[in-house]
Amino acid sequence: xxxxxxxxxxxxxxxxxxxxxxxxxxxxxxxxxxxxxxxxxxxxxxxxxxxxxxxxxxxxxxxxxxxxxxxxxxxxxxxxxxxxxxxxxxxxxxxxxxxxxxxxxxxxxxxxxxxxxxxxxxxxxxxxxxxxxxxxxxxxxxxxxxxxxxxxxxxxxxxxxxxxxxxxxxxxxxxxxxxxxxxxxxxxxxxxxxxxxxxxxxxxxxxxxxxxxxxxxxxxxxxxxxxxxxxxxxxxxxxxxxxxxxxxxxxxxxxxxxxxxxxxxxxxxxxxxxxxxxxxxxxxxxxxxx
Amino acid sequence: xxxxxxxxxxxxxxxxxxxxxxxxxxxxxxxxxxxxxxxxxxxxxxxxxxxxxxxxxxxxxxxxxxxxxxxxxxxxxxxxxxxxxxxxxxxxxxxxxxxxxxxxxxxxxxxxxxxxxxxxxxxxxxxxxxxxxxxxxxxxxxxxxxxxxxxxxxxxxxxxxxxxxxxxxxxxxxxxxxxxxxxxxxxxxxxxxxxxxxxxxxxxxxxxxxxxxxxxxxxxxxxxxxxxxxxxxxxxxxxxxxxxxxxxxxxxxxxxxxxxxxxxxxxxxxxxxxxxxxxxxxxxxxxxxxxxxxxxxxxxxxxxxxxxxxxxxxxxxxxxxxxxxxxxxxxxxxxxxxxxxxxxxxxxxxxxxxxxxxxxx
Numbered sequence: 001x002x003x004x005x006x007x008x009x010x011x012x013x014x015x016x017x018x019x020x021x022x023x024x025x026x027x028x029x030x031x032x033x034x035x036x037x038x039x040x041x042x043x044x045x046x047x048x049x050x051x052x053x054x055x056x057x058x059x060x061x062x063x064x065x066x067x068x069x070x071x072x073x074x075x076x077x078x079x080x081x082x083x084x085x086x087x088x089x090x091x092x093x094x095x096x097x098x099x100x101x102x103x104x105x106x107x108x109x110x111x112x113x114x115x116x117x118x119x120x121x122x123x124x125x126x127x128x129x130x131x132x133x134x135x136x137x138x139x140x141x142x143x144x145x146x147x148x149x150x151x152x153x154x155x156x157x158x159x160x161x162x163x164x165x166x167x168x169x170x171x172x173x174x175x176x177x178x179x180x181x182x183x184x185x186x187x188x189x190x191x192x193x194x195x196x197x198x199x200x201x202x203x204x205x206x207x208x209x210x211x212x213x214x215x216x217x218x219x220x221x222x223x224x225x226x227x228x229x230x231x232x233x234x235x236x237x238x239x240x241x242x243x244x245x246x247x248x249x250x251x252x253x254x255x256x257x258x259x260x261x262x263x264x265x266x267x268x269x270x271x272x273x274x275x276x277x278x279x280x281x282x283x284x285x286x287x288x289x290x
Numbered sequence: 291x292x293x294x295x296x297x298x299x300x301x302x303x304x305x306x307x308x309x310x311x312x313x314x315x316x317x318x319x320x321x322x323x324x325x326x327x328x329x330x331x332x333x334x335x336x337x338x339x340x341x342x343x344x345x346x347x348x349x350x351x352x353x354x355x356x357x358x359x360x361x362x363x364x365x366x367x368x369x370x371x372x373x374x375x376x377x378x379x380x381x382x383x384x385x386x387x388x389x390x391x392x393x394x395x396x397x398x399x400x401x402x403x404x405x406x407x408x409x410x411x412x413x414x415x416x417x418x419x420x421x422x423x424x425x426x427x428x429x430x431x432x433x434x435x436x437x438x439x440x441x442x443x444x445x446x447x448x449x450x451x452x453x454x455x456x457x458x459x460x461x462x463x464x465x466x467x468x469x470x471x472x473x474x475x476x477x478x479x480x481x482x483x484x485x486x487x488x489x490x491x492x493x494x495x496x497x498x499x500x501x502x503x504x505x506x507x508x509x510x511x512x513x514x515x516x517x518x519x520x521x522x523x524x525x526x527x528x529x530x531x532x533x534x535x536x537x538x539x540x541x542x543x544x545x546x547x548x549x550x551x552x553x554x555x556x557x558x559x560x561x562x563x564x565x566x567x568x569x570x571x572x573x574x575x576x577x578x579x580x581x582x583x584x585x586x587x588x589x590x591x592x593x594x595x596x597x598x599x600x601x602x603x604x605x606x607x608x609x610x611x612x613x614x615x616x617x618x619x620x621x622x623x624x625x626x627x628x629x630x631x632x633x634x635x636x637x638x639x640x641x642x643x644x645x646x647x648x649x650x651x
Contacts, residue, residue, distance in 0.1 A: 189345050190378035192365045194392030194443065204395065208382045 037061050037261035050255060061262035070246060070263060077242040078270065080157055080232075081225035084164035085172075088221050089214065091165070092172035099173075100180045111177070114170050122167065126234045129163060130154065133235075155237040163231040168224065172217040179213025180206075215282055223271055243267055293357070294318035295446055295479050296342065301351030302503075303337050311337040313503035314351070319447075319496075324473050324480045326494035328487060330526070334503040335483045336375075339449050342481065344368045356446050371440035372449040375456070377432045379424045385411070385435050386420040392443045410442035413472065430461045441476060450482040454489060466493055487527050491515065499523050515572075520651040524570045531576070531616050532649075533569040545648060551611040552639075555589040559648035568649040573619040575645040578607065578631060583640045590640035598631050607631050611639055 004011040035055055042052035064070070099110045117125060132138050133153045143149035153159060187209060191201040207214075229244035236242075243263060250260030296319040303312040312334040319325045327335040340346040342353060344365030353360045355369060371392070380388050389410050393403045411417045414434040424432055433453065440448055453469070454462045470493050473480045484490050490497050491511040499506045499514065499522075506526075507519040518524035521532060535547040538554070540563050548554045549569060557569065577583065583590055593609035593616060600622075607618045616639055620631060631637070 184376065184378065186374045186376050186378035187380060189365070190372070190374055190380070190439075191391070191395075193343055193345065193370075193372045194395065194439065195366045196391075196395035197366060200395050204391075205380060209380075 033261040033264060036258050037265050039258050041256075041258065053258070061258045062266075064259055065262045065266050070243065073241055073246050074243045074266065074270065076157070076240070077226050077228075077244065077267075080161055080164070080242065081222050081228075084161045084168065084225050085218055085222045087161065087165045088169050088172040089217065092169055092176055092217065093214075096173050096176035096180050099177055111174075114173055118170070122230060125167070126163060126230055129166065130234050133159065154235055155239065157236065157240050160228075160232045160236040160240055160242075163235040164225050164228060167231060168221040171220040171224075175213045175216040175220065176210065177213075179210045179216075183209055211282075215278055219275070219278060222274060226271060226274075227267060293321075295321045295323075295356060296481070297352075297354040298338070298342070299352040299354065301338070301341060301348045301353060303334070303341060303346060304349045310503050312341070312348075315500075315503075315505050316351075317498055317505065317508060319479060319481065322477055322479055324470070324493055324495045325482070326490035326497045327481065327483045327500060328490040328497050328526075329485065329500035329506075331485055333500040335485075335500050336451055338500075339372075339451055339481065339483045342447070343370050343372045343449050345372075369446040370449055371443045371445040371447075372451065373433070373436045373440050373453050375452040377429075377436040377456075379432045379435045379439070381424050383423075384420065385416060385422050385424070385427075388424070388435050389439045389442050392439060406442050407438075410438040413441065413475070414438045429456055430465065433457070433465070437472070441472070441478070445478060447479045447481060450480060452483055452485070454484070454486070462489075469493060491527070499526060501526075517647070518570065518649070521568055521570070521649050524647070524649060529573050529617055529619075531571050531573065533571070533614070535567050535569050537563045537565055537567055547648075551614045551616055552589050552591045552641075553612075555643055557643040557646060557648055561648055561650050563648065563650055569646050570649050571641055571646040573606065573617040574604075575641055576616060576618040577640050578609075578618055578620060579638045579640065582638055585640075585642075587643060588640045589643055589646075590638055593637060593639045595631055595633055595635045595637060598633060605631065609637065609639060 036053065038058060038061070039053045039055045040058045040060065042049045042054050044052065095114075099107055099114075102110055130137075134140070135150045135152060135154075139153065140150035143151065183206065187205055188201055191205045192198070196204065226242075227244045227247075228242055229248045232240055232242045233245055244267070247260050247263045247267065250256045250263060296317075298315055298317045298319075301312060301315050302310065304310050315334075315338060317325075327338060329335045337346055341348050342355070344360065344363060360368060380391065383391065386407055390403045390407045393406060398406075407420075408417065411420055414437050416431065416434050416438065419427065419431065424435065427435070433456075437453075450469075454465055457465060466489065469480070469482075482490070482494065491514075494511060496508065496510055497514055498508045501522050507514060507523045509517070514523060514527050518527060518530075524530045525532065531551075533549040533551050535549045538546045538548055540546075543558050543560065544556055545559055545563055545567070546554065546556045547563075547567060547569065552569075561567075591611045593611035595607055595609050596615065597608040599606045603622060605620045605622055607620055609616050609618060618639060
């Protein structure tokens with residue numbers, strides 16, 4: 001690729017439209033939210049305004065965010081996302097390998113089946129799960145036929161995790177598939193030839209060499225899981241809210257944008273920490289660029 | 291031959307879809323041989339090598355290594371090690387870890403691994419790069435890592451799949467000598483797969499030439515060159531002029547035949563000829579002269595030079611004799627004048643029929 005410095009005008013022409021878009025709809029709103037998170041609602045004529053703010057005058061929103069209620073929600077988001085991500089990885093790795101070992105003419109079809117759910121709106125898919133697993137749903141009806149149940153399968157953290165795994169599994173499979181598929185088979189053959197068993201070959205060669213795909217998959221699953229609110233609301237109910245539900249609530253229900261903004265930024269910082277851990281691990285473990 | 295270290299008995303490999311990659315091959319390879327499997331791409335030589343290593347399973351036949359049938363022995367338990375065409379040096383390990391890998395996974399104690407890895411690296415002259423990662427090394431260095439990694443296991447047989455094909459010409463020559471030296475030092479049987487006849491001729495003690503999955507001939511390099519069994523081998527090993535001949539008569543070992551290029555002549559052979567045969571003669575065994583050559587029994591013909599290609603030490607001349615092309619190699623043994631042959635020149639081409647060979651298949 002040529003250096004952009006040699007073709008400034010071409011570079012500007014290509015880069016400007018997208019950059020403006022990001023500036024307008026990402027950078028400016030984020031800056032506004034950042035300011036808002038240090039602001040309070042204005043008091044006009046002794047009444048709290050619903051639209052006007054006193055800007056940059058308080059840390060109260062962060063103090064409130066760090067309160068027990070919200071920390072519980074944040075912590076729940078962190079660990080449920082971690083479990084969901086781990087389950088996704090455990091299910092996705094064999095699946096990705098299976099697709100890689102399938103005959104080449106079958107692979108596009110298998111990948112298509114995998115991404116087929118994306119063609120249907122997330123809300124519809126989540127409600128479909130809800131209708132299947134609720135106490136009067138098909139699954140419990142089936143149990144009823146053999147004299148069992150009904151069981152309460154929803155409104156708990158497991159239901160949320162199950163929902164997250166279902167929704168985000170393809171995001172784990174796809175990067176794993178592309179890494180495993182690119183992996184030179186002769187590395188595995190060399191390992192076997194040198195006396196390693198299949199299991200040792202997997203842990204000493206396949207796994208470290210596909211780690212970049214594993215890490216990409218983890219990021220693609222863990223980060224959206226952290227901010228989820230739809231799955232936790234529908235399948236988990238109010239007792240299983242995540243931090244995402246609290247943020248949504250502050251913006252849409254309680255009309256407390258400053259607090260919502262502060263919670264959003266805390267969630268973002270958690271995400272950054274997760275990314276930093278990932279960068280640290282990637283550097284230490286392999287030296288292979290992700 | 292003493293007890294063979296490897297005995298390949300009637301081995302065939304058919305892939306799904308009906309492709310026969312290896313077709314009823316039998317080869318015995320002795321302890322300490324430098325054996326080459328030579329053939330054009332797609333002749334089944336790599337598949338055969340992979341069956342010896344255990345990475346492919348024969349459809350039929352037996353592979354016996356060191357007296358033991360390998361039918362149910364997976365690659366990790368075979369006394370063979372392979373140097374892969376792509377080298378397959380693990381990119382996430384240092385040179386030292388790569389070379390030690392095969393020892394580590396089989397439970398060799400750490401102290402022993404250390405000394406053996408050091409020895410192996412010394413042998414391939416890479417001791418100073420032990421801590422390097424493969425991406426900081428050249429192709430030639432990576433190949434040495436692959437060699438050391440296989441040799442450190444002290445296999446009964448070392449398998450090399452096109453080991454020199456990815457190196458540039460100069461390095462390839464050095465590596466050829468290096469491989470020959472290594473083979474003599476370690477005293478392990480080497481089996482090398484190559485499509486490059488020069489490589490096979492210069493390194494191997496014996497060569498199996500393969501064609502379409504089958505063995506065309508197994509012989510020493512000079513035997514292959516001077517006594518090819520059929521047209522395929524003659525044509526594949528070195529350059530050769532193949533003259534279509536009609537057989538006029540055969541009396542005992544003497545065949546009288548007629549070719550378009552060189553007319554009628556008599557030639558000795560052990561073979562029984564039908565009505566046609568092919569006369570094979572190497573380009574360096576044809577002589578060019580301006581005046582009619584004298585000598586009893588010489589086969590001679592007039593030819594017009596069509597092309598001269600200069601190669602430094604030799605020039606390759608193509609001359610038209612009676613409507614068919616003859617290739618003649620001329621030694622450029624003086625600094626002035628080169629071959630002295632020019633396009634369009636009419637010259638005599640001659641050869642001694644003892645230097646030609648009658649081929650019937």
